[in-house]
Amino acid sequence: MTKISREDIHIIARHSNLSEQSINNILLKDTYNDKASWYKFVKLLFISLGVGFTTIGVIFFFAYNWNDLNKFFKIGIIEALIISVTLASLFIKTNRSFKSILLTSASILVGVLYAVFGQIYQTGADAYDLFLVWTLSIILWTLISNFPPLWLIFITLINTTFILYTEQVAHDWSELFVLNALFLFNTLFIAGFLLLKNKNDSISIPNWFTSTLTLFSLLFSTTAFIIGLFEDFNSQYLLTILTIIIVYGLGIVYGLKSKNSFYLSVTAFSLIIMGTSYLIKLFDSSEMLFIICLFIIGSITLVIKTLIKLQKKWNN
């Protein structure tokens, strides 16, 4: 049985004498979430809020300056918490998502443990080595749970560790090199996930996850392009441009093949931003802003026109 979508009911309501009551009944039956989805959602909401609030509460608790608390006691509490949460995720008989949420909470608590450790032994809470051990400590949990939010935390941690390392240790690495590395690294992750998704139907990777990673990755490439543009030309910049050409090309091919307009539109938008900065570099005058205004409108209209054409083709 075909479900009646919101668009259907809106259009039909505009051109008929369908009563408010009937519209409401159709909406409740076909468009809105039913009892079963509410049940699933409320459960997930309570678990996430419950585990989430408790975990954040623990973070706040240790962020409070406890001068009187003995350091063994401090570290002891967190370790006890980590152990009990992990054991709970292992032994409580419940659904998989609850277990994954518990493991995510444990992974965050590991970070609290290292932060408190850093606080006690004066290494500074943002020392890159603390983030490194944090990242290493949760690799197994990330792999086992295969839970997208935990994967996102894990990947953010790798990025943070790398950025902190370049700030605290590798002072001689150029900004472009760092951005290139971040761009490539995150892109490889996305490519890996997309390949897995296409190869193996049993692995479900939600779209929001790959989309978020893509946005991060494009943020790095776009920034790299703009920074390099205003510096003297060097070999690093050549690498930036080459990787952008290859990765964006692959992204467009993937978008076309998978009929996914997200990859096409974000790639195009990033290119438009790059084009705009190139124009700014080209002519440093106020009239240029007018041309930029026209350039943005023109290019985006062109992108939208192409995307609509593609969508029409895909739909047929």
Next chain:
Amino acid sequence: MEQLNNKKAILNLIKTNEGVDFEYNEKGIFEEYNFNIENTSSLAIKIISILGGFLASLAFCGFLFLTGLYDSPIGLIIFGFVFITTAIVLNKAYKQLIIDTFSVAIYSIGYIMLCVGLLEHDVDLNWVNLLIIIIAFIALIVTQNYILSFISILTVNANIFILIVENRYDILPIYVALNTALLVYIFLNEAKIIKINNILSRLYNPLKIGTVIALIIGLYLIDDNFKTLTFHYLTWIANTIIIITTLYLVNAIIKINNIVNLKSKILIFFLSTIILITTFFSSAIVGALVIILSSFYINYKTGFAIGIIAMIYFISQYYYFMDQTLLTKSIILITLGIVFLLIYFITTIPLNEKA
């Protein structure tokens, strides 16, 4: 073709269910379907056309100010009007998706020019705000294009904000609370609103996204600026409105889930009230929760996602809330967390049995 056949099946289905009294204009329905097939865009397209429009207007304003063209207030006012009117007329006449970026750009540029022109001409800011609210309302009545209407709704909201901030800064929380109530009303009364008239029916989708974004901006502003005012009586009024709204929402959720047992109902209301009262200190978090729940109610995925992102952000902002020590905050959060977990373990089981 297949799509249209599918639509025919849907129409027949409704016809069978509604009986002989059901009258409809088939030609009108299929014309609109055909138009939508050509002009339906994904969320990504909508976002880039809005972003593009804004960036273009930003560049244009830069051009305007660097070249000194803003020196003539009358010129700015006239061009502002011309730009706004062009955007509205163009949308009314063409209705095609591809002009969206262009119309967003000239529409926003028009407002900016008009504002600057009027202010330079020494018109009182309040009058400028009122005038812009009226123009945006007229735009909403004339054209119900998704993106232009969305911007008009934000324009109306932004100008009400400025009016309040300029005149009675302290009632801002009440405005935000009323916005919350408005959002829940709009979301929960879809059938009623789309049946009032065709204009409101076409405005329904932009109205949804517009109120969500306006509410989040409002919550962000009060969350940021009213931390020291927490126990002011106006904040209490605002929080009471939010609590009543949330309970109304909870009631609707109870109805949709067919929970008839009085004991479970009382339990749900009791727990919701407790949670709401403890979250009195951050109406932003409650506001985000309201967005999540009402979006889920009507199966509105964009609002749902925005609500979750806002929720995560507002919780992280709670860290900087100055009125309480980290210890108090930590205790409140842990208590709430445990309450939620208890609700999970206790109530999901009886709820399930009644399913």
